[in-house]
Amino acid sequence: MNIKDRLYRFFSIRLVQHLSFWTVFVLLELGRFVDMEPTRVPNEIIFESFQLLSIVIFVYFNLRFLIPRYWNKGNYLKYILLIVISEIVMISFLSITFYLFPEVHFKKMAYEHPERLILFSFFKLNIFTLSTTLFHFVKEWIALKDENLKFTAKAQEQLEAELNLLKEQVNPHFLFNTLNNIYSMSLYDSVKTPEMILKLSQLISYMLYECKDEKVKLEKEIQFINNYIELESLRVEDTANINLNISGKDQNYKVPPLLFIPLIENTFKHGIHSESGKSEINIDLHFYSDKIELKIANPIDPDQPKNEKPGGLGIQNVKKRLNLLYSKNHSFIITENETQYQTLVCITLNKEYEH
Numbered sequence: 001m002n003i004k005d006r007l008y009r010f011f012s013i014r015l016v017q018h019l020s021f022w023t024v025f026v027l028l029e030l031g032r033f034v035d036m037e038p039t040r041v042p043n044e045i046i047f048e049s050f051q052l053l054s055i056v057i058f059v060y061f062n063l064r065f066l067i068p069r070y071w072n073k074g075n076y077l078k079y080i081l082l083i084v085i086s087e088i089v090m091i092s093f094l095s096i097t098f099y100l101f102p103e104v105h106f107k108k109m110a111y112e113h114p115e116r117l118i119l120f121s122f123f124k125l126n127i128f129t130l131s132t133t134l135f136h137f138v139k140e141w142i143a144l145k146d147e148n149l150k151f152t153a154k155a156q157e158q159l160e161a162e163l164n165l166l167k168e169q170v171n172p173h174f175l176f177n178t179l180n181n182i183y184s185m186s187l188y189d190s191v192k193t194p195e196m197i198l199k200l201s202q203l204i205s206y207m208l209y210e211c212k213d214e215k216v217k218l219e220k221e222i223q224f225i226n227n228y229i230e231l232e233s234l235r236v237e238d239t240a241n242i243n244l245n246i247s248g249k250d251q252n253y254k255v256p257p258l259l260f261i262p263l264i265e266n267t268f269k270h271g272i273h274s275e276s277g278k279s280e281i282n283i284d285l286h287f288y289s290d291k292i293e294l295k296i297a298n299p300i301d302p303d304q305p306k307n308e309k310p311g312g313l314g315i316q317n318v319k320k321r322l323n324l325l326y327s328k329n330h331s332f333i334i335t336e337n338e339t340q341y342q343t344l345v346c347i348t349l350n351k352e353y354e355h
Contacts, residue, residue, distance in 0.1 A: 050097060058090045059132050094121040181235050192234050199231035215254040232268045240272045240279040248287035256325055260294050262314030263343055271298025290348060297342045
């Protein structure tokens with residue numbers, strides 16, 4: 001620890017701060033004893049000590065009693081009234097001390113101009129009262145600001161930790177389902193397996209090297225979605241028609257990685273029913289000047305139990321991430337009837353360009 005840090009820690013101690021303040025005042029007061037007659041010095045020192053002690057008592061009465069008990073609790077009028085009364089009492093007391101010590105430096109003013117004496121006592125008292133009160137409020141403001149910063153930093157850390165956990169949940173869940181699909185395909189159509197593995201390697205590469213960032217360029221996320229849909233299309237080409245529509249020229253947005261994948265994965269998992277002919281899967285992704293909109297529609301299995309709903313971990317994950325990332329700037333709507341299940345996600349966002 002260097003000298004600067006040691007001094008900072010030393011003067012951060014409250015007792016040191018208070019002693020330093022009063023020491024500076026005493027040193028300033030001692031300056032007027034330089035040219036004083038030696039015979040007068042003892043009496044003047046006793047007088048100044050008496051006045052200083054009175055001011056110190058008043059200052060800490062204000063800092064330790066009046067401010068915490070009245071000002072900090074919102075009783076501002078009562079605080080002002082009490083501080084005014086207390087000052088009148090203290091100024092009267094300080095003025096009287098001039099007459100108790102008739103040989104002091106200001107004795108002539110005490111007798112000839114008592115109003116000046118009162119004014120002098122008023123300024124002397126309020127210089128310390130106002131400066132210490134202001135110092136107290138500044139310290140409280142700084143402490144409150146530091147506390148808010150610490151709370152904000154802690155909240156941000158918790159938010160990032162939760163987001164990372166949610167993002168990490170997507171990866172194993174997604175990989176498990178994809179590998180399971182490839183394995184199932186290899187059992188009856190081994191010709192397509194190499195191509196599917198190649199597509200999967202591209203997906204894994206993106207997840208390993210791109211998804212570490214908080215946000216990725218939209219065009220990269222779209223490419224990932226395309227690769228995933230192409231992979232799934234190889235598996236379901238005999239049982240489903242996949243209609244992917246992506247519109248919008250501006251792809252310079254940055255978005256959270258893998259945000260939409262659980263929803264698209266969900267539609268392949270629950271929206272394809274070979275018993276009822278080819279299923280129709282519609283995936284529409286539109287991006288505008290200030291928002292992104294994803295709409296997914298897939299048929300519902302007519303034999304699915306009424307109390308069983310598509311989704312689960314994937315949809316809950318997306319909902320949590322949207323709430324954490326976009327709060328009130330998004331909508332997530334699920335509608336369904338007897339034949340179709342539809343998901344609509346709309347995100348309002350500011351453009352964040354890659355520089």
